[in-house]
């Protein structure tokens with residue numbers, strides 16, 4: 001694949017760096033020593049954070065065989081930067097790079113959408129009618145945003161009628177910034193921030209958007225003229241218990257009205273009205289004065305109507321439809337019909353041992369972050385190579401995930417945790433306390449995480 | 462995170478600024494070379510003005526380092542933040558000193 005001059009110079013720089021560091025040299029030679037010969041046909045579906053990392057890792061480790069990457073897009077999107085775009089800190093261009101910069105030499109890059117997976121016959125069908133057979137499959141498709149599950153909502157509406165959604169796309173993030181700015185420039189009104197009833201990628205993003213908007217509101221000098229509500233479909237705000245309590249307390253201190261068990265079910269963009277379905281115990285529902293009762297929905301659940309001047313919509317999310325329609329989707333349990341059915345430690349499919357899953361698509365209690373991809377990629381690499389060699393799978397993912405929780409523009413907390421002990425903290429650096437708001441952590445988010453992410457894509461970290 | 466991972470990430474982080482770093486080093490070396498050719502010795506030559514301005518630039522980093530990173534100095538909070546802030550003060554002082562000290566010699570030092 002063609003490499004840009006920038007990539008070349010960066011790789012040269014890395015080589016020079018490796019020459020300077022004994023550990024770097026050892027690292028390189030250890031990898032070369034572990035190269036294995038194979039005739040296997042390996043297909044990686046999706047070339048985002050996880051698929052690209054796997055393509056690079058496998059290209060380095062395998063001699064012989066074929067590696068095919070199915071990725072339709074020419075542009076790679078650094079999605080963790082979208083929160084900064086929607087907050088007015090970054091320009092959208094900063095989050096985009098050509099995929100060709102990252103695709104390794106010597107693999108087949110198929111620029112098509114996968115349209116189906118026939119796990120029994122080990123075949124991936126493409127949107128152009130062709131199909132690819134595999135011996136091993138890595139499912140790395142990311143997830144699907146289901147805006148259609150909110151009546152009246154579509155991603156096209158982002159940026160219009162006071163609607164924002166950082167998740168929609170990089171353009172959506174930029175339009176979200178404009179919608180927030182338009183609301184603040186109007187000098188008053190109500191802003192509603194929502195959360196989804198499903199697992200979402202970067203579960204901290206809806207909270208970060210609230211915090212960065214609060215910074216803008218405070219800087220406007222008219223904070224009291226604005227109402228800010230956060231509507232959560234559950235009783236909590238974040239999976240990590242300490243962070244959950246912290247954010248609740250901080251919202252209360254910053255005058256954010258927390259409403260729990262409110263699921264966004266419909267939106268009327270012209271009227272700037274949102275309908276929430278109450279998911280809690282019906283006896284506990286007390287409709288606040290600034291909201292109105294709606295009619296009960298088809299399941300008999302109460303609904304509440306809220307007027308807004310700005311609303312941040314977080315759509316329900318799931319595995320892409322073509323994965324949901326395949327045999328690979330979970331058949332039972334909490335991820336049934338919605339997410340890929342893998343063992344959350346080995347990342348091997350529970351019923352098709354030649355299939356592995358990585359990234360947002362997998363059914364796991366936490367983990368839909370690029371930081372998780374960094375932790376998962378070496379596990380999938382090791383276990384896939386073990387499977388090819390007929391060895392037992394020994395590498396295990398501990399659920400590591402991380403979210404630099406931005407608590408205002410200019411400060412953040414480095415929240416890192418995993419599966420064990422009720423999502424106990426797993427700090428990487430002993431000198432950074434996950435419970436502290438910090439300028440240095442903000443600087444890491446602003447400057448260091450994107451390079452770290454690109455290192456992961458290239459299989460270097 | 463292993464040392465080699467930290468090192469790799471640092472190299473990726475610095476790569477986009479490589480031209481700036483190289484240009485800065487080239488300017489520093491050029492000024493030093495020129496000054497040495499005219500008899501400058503870093504340990505022998507004294508210039509209170511250059512040292513004073515370098516110290517002011519260093520101290521000012523406490524304010525502009527957070528600003529440059531889309532933050533504010535009131536957010537310097539943890540021990541690590543303070544270490545980073547003091548590091549940027551020292552770094553800014555050293556760079557400013559290494560530039561201003563030989564420059565001042567070139568401008569007036571040969572006569573003093």
Ligand SMILES: Cc1cc2nc3c(=O)[nH]c(=O)nc-3n(C[C@H](O)[C@H](O)[C@H](O)COP(=O)(O)OP(=O)(O)OC[C@H]3O[C@@H](n4cnc5c(N)ncnc54)[C@H](O)[C@@H]3O)c2cc1C
Pocket residue numbers: 045046047048049050051070071072073078079080081082083112113114115140141142143166167201202205320322358359360361368369370371372373402403404
């Ligand atoms: C607003 C926002 C903020 C975030 N903040 C953070 C953060 O601070 N820290 C963090 O660690 N993570 C963050 N994330 C999450 C992170 O970006 C994702 O977890 C990560 O990108 C997941 O990688 P992935 O490969 O699973 O999916 P993706 O990176 O989304 O890649 C999926 C790829 O699959 C391709 N694809 C889709 N359908 C098909 C198909 N049918 N056929 C072939 N290819 C297909 C797509 O084109 C895409 O390239 C954030 C995400 C968002 C949206």
